[in-house]
Amino acid sequence: MTAFRNIHVALGSVLITGLAAPTLAETIAGPATVIDGDSLVVAGQQVRLVGIDAPEFDQTCQRGGQSWTCGQEAKTQLTSLVQDQRIECSGFERDAHARLLAVCSAGYLELNKTLVENGWAVAYRAYSDAYVGQEARAKAGRLGIWASEFTPPADYRMAKLPPAAAMGSQRRVQPGRAEGFSGCTIKGNHSRRGDWIYHLPGMKYYNVTRAEAMFCTEQEAQRAGYRRSRSD
Template sequence: MVDGDTIAISGVIYRLHGIDAPEAGQKCNSSTGNAWNCGKEAISMLEGLVLGHTVECDDRGQDDYGRTIGVCKVGSQDLNAIMVETGHAWAFRKYSEDYGSLEDIAHQKHVGIWQAETETPWDFRAAKWAVAKQDAPDGCPIKGNISDNGHIYHAPWSPWYVRTKVSTKNGERWFCSEKEAVQAGWRAPYWGR
């Protein structure tokens, strides 16, 4: 599992078309005033929908990071739609209105991310980026880390970002964009089980 709106199937990374889920390290506000781990819950929800099932995704082209954009289904179930309907993702209206009406219904029902006023993932990413960029070498805040799991990059919104150290003498490095990291052969961390 890559995250709440991205899955890997047979070596192909699919970015779910028309939705944007909370980031893995993101918390959302609840109706009781407490924060909850909406990013981890979105990952868990999508993981529950795909594990043990045959998933088929269409191909709507690639995004800037080389991921295939697609609508993914298990049988006749549209996973993109389910994530929005259950309040585990926003309709990514900047790119598509395909799930806008489902988002409106989830919002009216106050489910998931709609329990209380919550920061969108795009605003969450922008805020984390702005802070990390100030302290990063040459304003390039993505950390390229080498571990037993391979060459992995951590964007500022990763829950492991603060704990991740970059040792350039060991071949680790900084990147100015996710696209640059992917083109250099590094991958995003996988979440879930």
């Protein structure tokens, strides 16, 4: 009986320990090569800088009536930060492309924050509000892409989707415009079954849904080919 009780207590301790164990961050470190303005390869693994969104590599912005390659420039800016540096990235999950969603640093310099505060990326509110303050200061100072008119990177990607999905999604940001494009809270997501679904704040899966597009109204989401989530 004593032996049985000891085994039972030991098993209970293991179960309790397992339940109480916190989720551990995944960390990778080493030399880096840049893919575009917000993604890179570190020690052979692909990483997406979480909480920020830089212009796509082939994206252009408008400045003084002229088009310029802001996407290529964003990549150049990130390259200058990681060149000849040991980069350390830490994150808790990977995206649909198996990239680690991470905060990365070169020594004491955080890459995510630096890109936003210098105007080479926007705060990606669908994932995090961590860099909203840096974005506001970059807009006020008209730094980087904020000295231009540009399509938000998420909308630019949406425009490449089939017409029914992309319809009505594009918005252009004016230079230094204070309100930007951050007031829309409806999340659009492409489900594993191939459905285009939108989630309203307060819905069951809203907080865990990773937005592939953001909408201001249900009508806008529906025009873009999304349907309301049936989970509630």
